Amino acid sequence: MLKAKFILEETITRLYRDSSPTCMKVADLGCSVGSNTLLVISNIINIVHTTCTLLNRDPPTFQFYLNDLFGNDFNTTIKLLPDFYTKLLQYKEHDSCFINVTPGSFYGRLFPSNSINLFHSSNGLHWLSQDPFLGLSKEALNKGNCHIVTTSPPSVYKIYLKQFQKDFELFLKSRSEELVPGGAMILLLLVKTETPRRSIFETISLTLSDMLLEGLIEEEKLDSFNIPTYEATMEEIREVIQEEGSFFIEESEIDMVPWDGRKIEDGEDFSVDGDIRAEFITRYIRAVMEPLLVANFGTKVMNELFIRFQKKVVELMKVERLEYANLMISLTKTCS
Amino acid sequence: MLKAKFILEETITRLYRDSSPTCMKVADLGCSVGSNTLLVISNIINIVHTTCTLLNRDPPTFQFYLNDLFGNDFNTTIKLLPDFYTKLLQYKEHDSCFINVTPGSFYGRLFPSNSINLFHSSNGLHWLSQDPFLGLSKEALNKGNCHIVTTSPPSVYKIYLKQFQKDFELFLKSRSEELVPGGAMILLLLVKTETPRRSIFETISLTLSDMLLEGLIEEEKLDSFNIPTYEATMEEIREVIQEEGSFFIEESEIDMVPWDGRKIEDGEDFSVDGDIRAEFITRYIRAVMEPLLVANFGTKVMNELFIRFQKKVVELMKVERLEYANLMISLTKTCS
Numbered sequence: 001m002l003k004a005k006f007i008l009e010e011t012i013t014r015l016y017r018d019s020s021p022t023c024m025k026v027a028d029l030g031c032s033v034g035s036n037t038l039l040v041i042s043n044i045i046n047i048v049h050t051t052c053t054l055l056n057r058d059p060p061t062f063q064f065y066l067n068d069l070f071g072n073d074f075n076t077t078i079k080l081l082p083d084f085y086t087k088l089l090q091y092k093e094h095d096s097c098f099i100n101v102t103p104g105s106f107y108g109r110l111f112p113s114n115s116i117n118l119f120h121s122s123n124g125l126h127w128l129s130q131d132p133f134l135g136l137s138k139e140a141l142n143k144g145n146c147h148i149v150t151t152s153p154p155s156v157y158k159i160y161l162k163q164f165q166k167d168f169e170l171f172l173k174s175r176s177e178e179l180v181p182g183g184a185m186i187l188l189l190l191v192k193t194e195t196p197r198r199s200i201f202e203t204i205s206l207t208l209s210d211m212l213l214e215g216l217i218e219e220e221k222l223d224s225f226n227i228p229t230y231e232a233t234m235e236e237i238r239e240v241i242q243e244e245g246s247f248f249i250e251e252s253e254i255d256m257v258p259w260d261g262r263k264i265e266d267g268e269d270f271s272v273d274g275d276i277r278a279e280f281i282t283r284y285i286r287a288v289m290e291p292l293l294v295a296n297f298g299t300k301v302m303n304e305l306f307i308r309f310q311k312k313v314v315e316l317m318k319v320e321r322l323e324y325a326n327l328m329i330s331l332t333k334t335c336s
Numbered sequence: 337m338l339k340a341k342f343i344l345e346e347t348i349t350r351l352y353r354d355s356s357p358t359c360m361k362v363a364d365l366g367c368s369v370g371s372n373t374l375l376v377i378s379n380i381i382n383i384v385h386t387t388c389t390l391l392n393r394d395p396p397t398f399q400f401y402l403n404d405l406f407g408n409d410f411n412t413t414i415k416l417l418p419d420f421y422t423k424l425l426q427y428k429e430h431d432s433c434f435i436n437v438t439p440g441s442f443y444g445r446l447f448p449s450n451s452i453n454l455f456h457s458s459n460g461l462h463w464l465s466q467d468p469f470l471g472l473s474k475e476a477l478n479k480g481n482c483h484i485v486t487t488s489p490p491s492v493y494k495i496y497l498k499q500f501q502k503d504f505e506l507f508l509k510s511r512s513e514e515l516v517p518g519g520a521m522i523l524l525l526l527v528k529t530e531t532p533r534r535s536i537f538e539t540i541s542l543t544l545s546d547m548l549l550e551g552l553i554e555e556e557k558l559d560s561f562n563i564p565t566y567e568a569t570m571e572e573i574r575e576v577i578q579e580e581g582s583f584f585i586e587e588s589e590i591d592m593v594p595w596d597g598r599k600i601e602d603g604e605d606f607s608v609d610g611d612i613r614a615e616f617i618t619r620y621i622r623a624v625m626e627p628l629l630v631a632n633f634g635t636k637v638m639n640e641l642f643i644r645f646q647k648k649v650v651e652l653m654k655v656e657r658l659e660y661a662n663l664m665i666s667l668t669k670t671c672s
Contacts, residue, residue: 074437
């Protein structure tokens with residue numbers, strides 16, 4: 001995690017040092033709801049202010065754009081802004097930070113050409129723009145599952161990968177048009193590493209498969225649904241970046257993060273507090289996944305689904321480390 | 337109303353013709369909620385597109401900023417955007433319009449310096465930034481009323497006027513810093529003309545005074561409350577603009593609009609459909625005023641208040657024209 005913090009600082013410092021904009025325009029893509037998205041803003045301001053002090057320059061003004069899908073609850077974040085502005089004023093200049101909201105999908109254009117200095121995106125890019133099987137029949141390929149599971153044939157991986165490649169390419173193309181020359185991007189997303197590792201989405205899929213077998217959900221509902229996420233490998237990500245051609249990779253770092261976000265010490269006994277940790281993980285995953293699952297399976301089965309998910313997590317924790325791999329990658333726009 | 341439409345078209349056409357920005361940045365200040373604010377966007381786009389056709393130029397891209405206070409319900413407007421974008425695509429180029437939300441008070445800075453081409457504000461600027469009596473005692477001056485009424489002494493007018501002058505000056509100063517050189521503003525607001533005219537806010541104040549006399553609301557609640565609106569005269573507006581010095585007035589037009597927005601023919605019998613019109617007016621005013629009134633008087637008295645308001649409107653309509661004066665003013669930033 002220290003390396004990731006270092007990449008963030010390095011990218012922002014380099015960007016500011018090389019371009020010194022009087023107004024620094026920053027967009028947070030997939031900002032979600034609440035105070036975390038405002039934490040990103042104050043982190044970025046702090047890093048730039050430290051750089052300015054070192055370089056003996058006046059700090060720039062900032063124009064931030066918080067982006068998420070049209071259905072996101074922006075009102076909740078907006079209501080946090082008065083307090084946030086008051087706190088900023090306590091130690092910064094007045095009128096130095098202007099915060100906007102930009103609704104829409106980042107798989108497409110969001111800003112005018114040549115208008116943004118820095119893009120930041122945390123935990124958004126492993127979400128696909130749509131169900132990768134849309135218009136295709138998955139029944140013969142991945143019957144009874146709604147994500148990639150250990151028993152899925154390679155063709156299922158390929159369909160997911162194809163959607164990821166298409167989406168990520170469109171993402172890069174859109175951002176490169178919107179970035180000023182020399183502009184930068186910092187992306188954080190879930191990825192797959194060489195070590196085989198159980199994913200959260202696979203665990204949800206397996207829970208739903210169990211419920212299908214017990215007649216608790218309808219077969220046709222499971223058949224028509226796929227969780228639209230893909231954890232790409234670093235190699236797959238690198239390939240799309242190289243083929244699209246607008247960016248080069250400055251740095252990257254993969255961190256292993258336990259499902260409950262807790263720091264893991266080597267040799268630690270994973271069964272300790274298993275129930276509490278499983279409950280915490282389930283509450284978090286439910287907050288993220290429930291809107292999508294409700295839309296397909298209805299509200300009635302949600303409690304049962306997450307009770308079963310939690311039990312599965314408790315069992316799995318006894319035999320393996322439940323971790324995900326988080327990639328932080330820093331990209332700079334090529335000057336072509 | 338035709339003249340007002342002409343002013344809008346003239347201002348936007350002149351602005352585009354003289355500056356031809358590749359990306360035209362427009363902010364709607366006090367956008368409120370719903371489809372009307374999106375209508376402003378399509379109006380502006382249409383006028384610029386017509387101008388481009390006449391001048392044989394490619395149309396610009398647009399970046400819109402919808403502004404209102406932090407407590408405004410932005411989610412509702414944001415949910416209308418996907419349909420709005422789809423409709424735009426039917427007859428415009430792709431990626432030509434980017435819509436953002438900018439929460440905050442327009443009595444202060446909202447945007448970086450030199451960043452906006454056109455400001456538009458409809459029905460926002462007669463709202464003051466605060467209760468003009470804040471920190472002062474109004475008891476001796478305007479006892480039993482919560483706005484300027486016919487019996488209010490001149491000192492009450494003066495306190496309201498002073499707040500308006502302070503607010504409007506700060507508004508102009510903030511906007512002039514945010515506008516690009518040659519940038520323009522179109523403001524619509526309620527004003528006072530030479531003909532004495534009953535105001536909607538006075539009518540609410542009188543209704544509340546009646547309720548105080550009948551013991552339906554508490555004296556101290558009425559004493560601690562003032563409706564924070566002021567209808568300035570054209571002369572008062574002109575004076576602030578001249579003293580502040582950043583803008584000159586291109587054109588202005590005052591239209592008389594009946595409280596229910598209906599077009600009025602000369603010699604028309606105002607009592608026709610009085611009940612229906614009063615109900616319509618009351619519903620509209622309630623939507624605008626209720627949040628403010630609830631915060632001071634509580635929810636319990638709201639039904640009674642607006643039943644009485646509606647009755648008062650029916651009675652008043654029998655003896656006078658209930659109209660308000662709507663000023664549209666077009667301003668250009670002076671090149672200093």
